[in-house]
Amino acid sequence: MLLNVQNLQAQVEETEKQILKGLNLEVKPGEVHAIMGPNGAGKSTLASVLAGREDYEVTDGSVDFDGEDLLDMDPEERARKGLFLAFQYPVEIPGVSNKLFMQTAVNAMREERGLPELDMFDFDEYAKEKIELLDMRADLLERSVNVGFSGGEKKRNDIFQMALLEPKLCIMDETDSGLDIDALRLVANGVNTLKNDQRSFIIVTHYQRLLDYIKPDHVHVLYNGRIVKSGGFELALELEENGYDEIIKQHQDA
Amino acid sequence: MAQSDQVVDLSSPGESEYEEINEILKKKFNYREGFETKTQVETFAKGINEDVVRAISAKKNEPQWMLDFRLKAFKHWQTMPEPHWAKSEYTPIDYQDYSYYSAPECGACGDACSTDGEPEIDPEVAKAFAELGVPIAGDDANVAVDAIFDSISVSTTKREELEKFGIIFCSFSEAVHDYPELVQKYLGTVVPYHDNFFAALNSAVASDGTFVYIPEGVRCPIDLSTYFRINEAKTGQFERTILIAEKGSYVSYLEGCSAPVRDTYQLHAAVVEVIVHEDAEVKYSTVQNWYPGDDDCEGGILNFVTKRGICEGANSKLSWTQAETGSAITWKYPSCILKGDNSIGEFYSVALTNRRQQADTGTKMIHLGKNTRSTIISKGLSAGRSDNTYRGQVKIAPSAEGARNFTQCDSMLIGDKCGAHTFPYIEVENPTAQVEHEATTSRIGEDQLFYCQQRGISEQDAISMIVNGFCKEVFSELPLEFAQEAEELLAISLEGSVG
Numbered sequence: 059m060l061l062n063v064q065n066l067q068a069q070v071e072e073t074e075k076q077i078l079k080g081l082n083l084e085v086k087p088g089e090v091h092a093i094m095g096p097n098g099a100g101k102s103t104l105a106s107v108l109a110g111r112e113d114y115e116v117t118d119g120s121v122d123f124d125g126e127d128l129l130d131m132d133p134e135e136r137a138r139k140g141l142f143l144a145f146q147y148p149v150e151i152p153g154v155s156n157k158l159f160m161q162t163a164v165n166a167m168r169e170e171r172g173l174p175e176l177d178m179f180d181f182d183e184y185a186k187e188k189i190e191l192l193d194m195r196a197d198l199l200e201r202s203v204n205v206g207f208s209g210g211e212k213k214r215n216d217i218f219q220m221a222l223l224e225p226k227l228c229i230m231d232e233t234d235s236g237l238d239i240d241a242l243r244l245v246a247n248g249v250n251t252l253k254n255d256q257r258s259f260i261i262v263t264h265y266q267r268l269l270d271y272i273k274p275d276h277v278h279v280l281y282n283g284r285i286v287k288s289g290g291f292e293l294a295l296e297l298e299e300n301g302y303d304e305i306i307k308q309h310q311d312a
Numbered sequence: 313m314a315q316s317d318q319v320v321d322l323s324s325p326g327e328s329e330y331e332e333i334n335e336i337l338k339k340k341f342n343y344r345e346g347f348e349t350k351t352q353v354e355t356f357a358k359g360i361n362e363d364v365v366r367a368i369s370a371k372k373n374e375p376q377w378m379l380d381f382r383l384k385a386f387k388h389w390q391t392m393p394e395p396h397w398a399k400s401e402y403t404p405i406d407y408q409d410y411s412y413y414s415a416p417e418c419g420a421c422g423d424a425c426s427t428d429g430e431p432e433i434d435p436e437v438a439k440a441f442a443e444l445g446v447p448i449a450g451d452d453a454n455v456a457v458d459a460i461f462d463s464i465s466v467s468t469t470k471r472e473e474l475e476k477f478g479i480i481f482c483s484f485s486e487a488v489h490d491y492p493e494l495v496q497k498y499l500g501t502v503v504p505y506h507d508n509f510f511a512a513l514n515s516a517v518a519s520d521g522t523f524v525y526i527p528e529g530v531r532c533p534i535d536l537s538t539y540f541r542i543n544e545a546k547t548g549q550f551e552r553t554i555l556i557a558e559k560g561s562y563v564s565y566l567e568g569c570s571a572p573v574r575d576t577y578q579l580h581a582a583v584v585e586v587i588v589h590e591d592a593e594v595k596y597s598t599v600q601n602w603y604p605g606d607d608d609c610e611g612g613i614l615n616f617v618t619k620r621g622i623c624e625g626a627n628s629k630l631s632w633t634q635a636e637t638g639s640a641i642t643w644k645y646p647s648c649i650l651k652g653d654n655s656i657g658e659f660y661s662v663a664l665t666n667r668r669q670q671a672d673t674g675t676k677m678i679h680l681g682k683n684t685r686s687t688i689i690s691k692g693l694s695a696g697r698s699d700n701t702y703r704g705q706v707k708i709a710p711s712a713e714g715a716r717n718f719t720q721c722d723s724m725l726i727g728d729k730c731g732a733h734t735f736p737y738i739e740v741e742n743p744t745a746q747v748e749h750e751a752t753t754s755r756i757g758e759d760q761l762f763y764c765q766q767r768g769i770s771e772q773d774a775i776s777m778i779v780n781g782f783c784k785e786v787f788s789e790l791p792l793e794f795a796q797e798a799e800e801l802l803a804i805s806l807e808g809s810v811g
């Protein structure tokens with residue numbers, strides 16, 4: 059088991075409003091899980107809590123990541139252990155080149171794994187491989203982190219970072235929001251390239267369209283802080299057809 | 313009481329995003345130069361009047377012309393109002409509440425007048441400089457040091473070696489005795505005694521400083537440096553530094569400063585005059601780390617400094633580089649008068665303010681000669697509740713045919729309670745001139761830090777990466793060791809120690 063979430067409960071730290079109300083999720087190596095649900099169900103909160111954003115407070119439950127207590131770690135520790143979050147809104151960092159940023163990140167990761175640091179030249183070569191693998195533009199490295207990037211470029215930059223960091227678990231937080239169909243396809247291609255039997259994905263999304271390109275093994279419907287229904291890819295198709303209303307109604311009745 | 317509670321309540325929404333950054337900045341502040349030296353000192357009673365000015369001059373056994381200069385300045389100073397146009401708030405200073413001369417007693421015996429052989433350095437003072445990492449024993453091969461403790465110079469290293477090149481490197485007080493004709497020729501020529509309020513005060517009560525003379529055609533083989541330390545409470549340091557580069561010479565001069573943690577203001581009003589002759593080049597670097605005061609605006613150095621250089625000859629070049637991290641209030645505009653044709657002026661600055669610090673700093677580039685060029689790169693970093701202002705003047709005189717200026721002024725905000733301000737003054741009186749001005753403002757936020765952390769980069773590394781990326785252009789102008797020191801200083805001033 060790569061990720062084992064049991065009875066996870068979390069609230070917004072400032073307002074103490076409870077968002078996650080006992081969530082269970084098990085992800086095995088190499089699996090692709092889709093988390094779907096209406097707005098306000100807690101999808102992004104789940105992504106944030108797993109990544110360790112401090113705006114949320116975990117009030118109950120446990121999260122086991124690769125045999126360790128995830129909730130006990132700082133955000134950077136989680137990242138170094140192989141948890142990667144692709145952001146809904148990737149952040150701009152003016153004055154810091156993508157190259158310096160990613161070299162620092164890759165070396166932090168390598169230190170954790172007991173590998174020697176990559177110097178500038180080693181890193182250049184390593185990055186070039188990944189750029190070719192993902193069919194991205196070579197000037198990506200020279201630019202400041204996400205500064206002046208279009209929405210699509212920012213998401214692609216996140217995928218590029220994912221390729222460099224070689225995580226065990228990738229959480230994609232509504233990566234598809236605001237992307238046109240070409241950008242969506244590029245991002246999906248990246249994910250499919252990076253998918254293997256060890257690396258798992260949690261794809262958080264409102265719409266089914268990203269799932270046309272990245273086939274999930276499991277689909278979960280998140281509503282009101284809990285997973286209320288799980289199934290295979292057919293569940294995503296069902297949702298696309300009928301919307302969330304029916305599931306919500308069932309859940310409310312129950 | 314009720315009212316103040318309400319004020320707190322009103323300000324709390326929206327604070328959360330930056331609460332943590334503010335926390336980090338607050339608790340991790342760590343001013344490692346903040347220790348105090350206890351030794352036998354001779355300190356004048358508080359207050360300033362003509363007798364005090366005479367007493368300072370007598371203490372230094374000065375010739376009549378120097379005393380006359382002081383008295384003239386003092387008389388003029390009394391007629392001037394304290395300036396408050398800078399973007400910093402402070403209650404008018406009570407000048408009678410400061411002492412204008414303080415020196416370690418033992419160090420005082422090494423005064424220029426009574427030097428027989430090597431002057432003894434007070435062991436406590438020597439210890440202080442050792443702790444600050446200042447090589448006052450002359451054991452560092454790459455740099456000569458003039459160490460100034462409160463009002464006097466306690467040690468100047470490598471003088472004999474430099475003398476072989478004809479280079480004069482000594483304290484200002486010694487220069488008054490040993491090279492009176494040179495001092496008289498240049499004193500007050502770039503910064504006249506009546507230039508401004510603090511320059512006038514400095515001219516009246518000037519304590520010690522450094523005197524540098526590089527003869528024609530000589531390239532100074534090592535860096536020259538001065539380390540300023542203010543120790544006594546409630547004193548002022550009024551250093552006077554003159555640097556002269558004769559035709560075709562070159563020198564790189566560095567200065568560093570620090571002071572103990574004290575809960576009252578200390579006053580620092582320096583004057584620096586630089587004269588660069590034909591084909592000569594001077595690189596003047598400062599790492600300023602005066603005590604900045606605490607969170608409640610208690611204590612710190614009031615830094616009112618007039619630094620100015622003149623590119624007197626054709627093809628001369630003067631470059632100011634400064635990393636300003638300390639002082640409660642900074643009021644400082646290192647300037648270049650570009651008189652010689654084709655002369656070049658440069659100003660590279662990083663100013664960091666944190667807590668309640670207020671910095672109003674920048675430069676003046678006065679273009680008089682033909683085809684003169686100036687470059688201004690200013691990076692302002694504001695954190696905590698501080699205010700950071702760039703104020704710069706670019707003046708192109710009618711005679712400055714073909715003059716060019718490029719100014720780049722970048723501000724970075726860290727947190728949401730600080731301010732960054734830019735006041736560029738541009739006066740162009742010659743139509744052939746080209747003047748460019750660029751400015752940006754950016755901000756480090758919680759989101760950026762989380763983004764970095766999520767990629768495995770610790771908060772501390774993230775902050776220094778962002779800040780150093782921002783300052784890179786300026787640090788690359790500092791001599792290597794100084795650049796490292798400046799980077800470390802920024803790291804300490806911003807973060808202190810994380811776990």
